[in-house]
Amino acid sequence: MSTYTDVASETAPTSRAARPNGFGGVMPALIFVAIFFVVPVIALLLRSVMEPTPGFGNYAELLGSTTYLKIFANTFIVSGLVTVISLLIGFPVAWTLAIMPTKLASLIFAVLLLSMWTNLLARTYAWMVLLQRTGLINKMLMATGLIDKPLALVNNLTGVTIGMTYIMLPFIILPLFGVIRKIDPAILQAAALCGASRWQCLTRVLLPLAAPGMVAGALMVFVMSLGYYVTPSLLGGTANMMLAELIAQFVQSLVNWGMGGAAALVLLVVTLSLYAVQLRLFGTQNTGGR
């Protein structure tokens, strides 16, 4: 789900008293968030420079080993692939939804929201079964004669990319829809009247006008993909581990809190910097990331 917080809520409330008030209301939540969110996250990051010995040894090991660098590279490759494919599919869909007759459009919106809110594990399980060697997808491809041996679609890059793209599509379609919806049709009419072909209208008018939405949506999908844990670990193989699973492994199987904290910090820094870029560029904040 994407949520646009009201950045403009900066406008001061009609204050009759000059003294600050209302702080009592936020106190309980502030205490809760401080104890159970801020402290644990900072404590984890501190462990990355304190354990096993104080210093930046964990970071040196993390960034100096080819094994870990391969995992970073893989995380970026998967996220990049998912982003590009989501954008390629998402743009025409968002465009169609923006101009389609309302009834059909609201039906497709219902499908989008349904898929967004359907349990992530349930959807990932479906793809695990669908993409098996003996699964429906392989069977259909063989029946149509496109292939004569089942393809390896799961436990590899293909599986992760399909599963992640499936999950990210609504997150790119919805913001793009909002952007295209706001474009004034008169601008495109003007372009057509001035002699632009349909193709020119698309590449020189519509696409540039939708570009901010595309960048914002792509950034969001990319950031969300970087931190995903469940889908990549179930649909991917051991050869293409992603960062989130590396963090979980450091902590759960290796009980190496120093390295776990260091990997978490890397993920956190990349995530928050990309969000900062997005906030700078578009002034919106988005949500998600499982």
Next chain:
Amino acid sequence: MLLNFDRLGWWKYALLAITLLTAAFLLLPILFIAALSFGSSQWLIFPPPGWTLKWYGELFSDPQWLASAWTSFKIASIVTVLSVLLGLVTSFGLVRGTFLFRNTLKALFLTPMILPVVVLAVALYAFFLRIGLGGTLVGFVISHLVLALPFSILSISNALEGFDKSIEDAAVLCGASPLEAKIRVTLPAISHGLFSAAVFSFLTSWDEVVVAIFMASPTLQTLPVKVWATLRQDLTPVVAAASSLLILLTITLMALVAVARKVLKS
């Protein structure tokens, strides 16, 4: 003309085809799971040779599945109540307050939404190991509340921002106490916000898996954790049955939201 559906020419059909295919792609796994859960083949052959209810039978006769479903429900219910109450007082403070750093604070409250969940999961896991809350119900509730609270604060703040405070003031002028005015005038007016806060909080906890994987103990796990643990061993159709129930509850709640939005707003 590119923004006029009827004047797109053959492009219209190309776009329509991509859109319908994408919708099918999004719908396929959900329908597929439902079908699998009734299929008689243990090897998940599709289309199945016959239809059966035996996976649901297995699900409902296994005390482990039942216990995890009950745990999930209990945790989600407690989280919902706490999240709405805390969200309500916080929203009043954030929307009506005049203190410094109000927007910074709001941003802080919403940060758990954008943080990679695995980072939060690992951080809370470490923290709870130290203070002895790992694998406990309280630990589950707290960690799910961290994730649910932002949704609650957002829904209620948005509703409260859309409410004209002078109506509440009028009630006070007419003799209501400030608290009475809040309860009898303001709360009913923002009830759609409270309702979405409740539903989103419940679903956040009900569907949450990453933090739950780290919170779980052998004796206490939520339904998604049980699904996750089972999936790591094999792809049994019992998981399809469990997944179908997870989905069914989600669809029911989302439908309720849609209905309630119409009723409460009119």
